[in-house]
Amino acid sequence: MQKILVTGATSGIGLAAATLLAVEGHQVIATGRTEEKLRRVEQAADKANVTIRRVKLDVSDSESISNMKNEVLALTNGYGVDVLVNNAGYAEAGAIEELPLNRLRKQFETNVFGLVAVSQALLPLMRQRQRGKIINISSVLGKVSIPLMGAYTASKHAVEAISDAMRVELADAGVTVSVVAPGSVETNFGSTVSTSIEDWAVEASPYKHSYTKFQNDRMADGGAKPLVIAKTIRDIVQSEHPKARYAATYDSKLMPVATTLLPTKAVDKLLKKYVLGR
Template sequence: MNNKTAIVTGTSSGFGLSTSVELARKGFTVIAAMRNCNKSSELLQRARKYGVESKIIVHELDVTNEGSIKAFQTWINEEFRRVDVLINNAGYAGAGFVEEVSMDEYRQQFETNVFGVFAVTKAILPLMRMQKQGCIINISSISGKVAFPGLSPYAASKHAIEGWSESLRLEMQTFGVKVVLIEPGSYKTNIWSTGKQVAEESLKSHSPYQDYMQSIEKYIAEGENSFGDPEDVARKIAKIATMGNPDFRYPIGRGVKATILLKNFLPWGLWEKIILSKLFIK
């Protein structure tokens, strides 16, 4: 692993931070990309704890900015002879009811979670294609397979990543480049607190959806004690990064596999009743 290079986006917190450190511990040189490098202190402190700070290179990257991506691509091409792993992790979770989510908020969600992934991948693909080897790991979500009321911006963005990754996987197989989806359930990260729109409008007293959104928030809050440890996801990603022939999809987290299975096989009417009953909605 000493000569292998991994790029991870969105590394100032959450899965990105944990994955960067875990990959460094596995011997990778890690380019830890983040929009604001001033927020790298927690990452570097964690890396220092494990003695791998020298294996992590923090670099600025705004996945929604074409100029930033171009500058990052140029730097990678000039400074590194190859990229073995790309982990598209940067993202946030937008929420709210469809009627109350503005089109600008939908666009912002897609700029980061969808078009940002497209653009960064396109910047790194030529290197991987020419070296005839590489692994692209896209951080999706159970929300990419199972939608939930009040979370349409996030669910739509992750459904888009699922379909796009299927196409990319089939396109790159003959070039030796593997494409993988990680589908986490609920984990103790700050993905919600960093969102630009976290159901604010739907929680206001004048909103016709206030009671509904409060029921959703209550349901989520009651399950927080069972949220998983992000380190488990980081370890899974690092393991996949070292595999020669990884599978395409990796659902991970408490109840994730069972939930996806049920949703796929139950009649929609029954599935709908189950979801709404959990939220105390009749």
């Protein structure tokens, strides 16, 4: 049995991972931003007949992170965690030309700085034991960039780069760092992305047609079940020597290869047609 913290565990990949790991006998602590959202974890745990500890956490708030650390230490009798799954994150959509800068900053606060801050909070005890695992949830868009998702793809590229640095830095401390990169997954990602555009986009935007197409396409997206990604996370937890990076779905394996092999002009033309609708 390992002690595992999963951030952003109130839906999608995080909830699936927390539940699966608890079912397999691990002591799981799941975090979410609100008590209301954490009730989803309670419901999933009850349904699976397992215990999942719940801790309120906003990864973009330093006081919240400090409180989380204290709660984790209390729940584990000062031990900390064996595995940290940095899953908390969201997607901000919009053309870079008109995306409000505060939205771009917020994207990085959660997806990048939050990941680093939580890692810094929990790493000292891993280093002290000379053993631990950090699993950072990235995306196929951590290797590929698409229009209207520049903020999100930039944040996930940063997650990939930071993970690469951490992996080498922590090797002598006995702490492994792995990236899990899903492609399309059946979550509320599409509705979240659509709402983010509606919050600020203006009627006269030159991207109006592209936004409409983009929103319709995202709402129609299917993808892999969150459990598929959860099983990849489970495999890393169980592995003595986890890999540096796991492309967790078929499209996350294919897209980076395709965009590397095709000429840049051809990739741009495809993205312009199928994403922007031009």
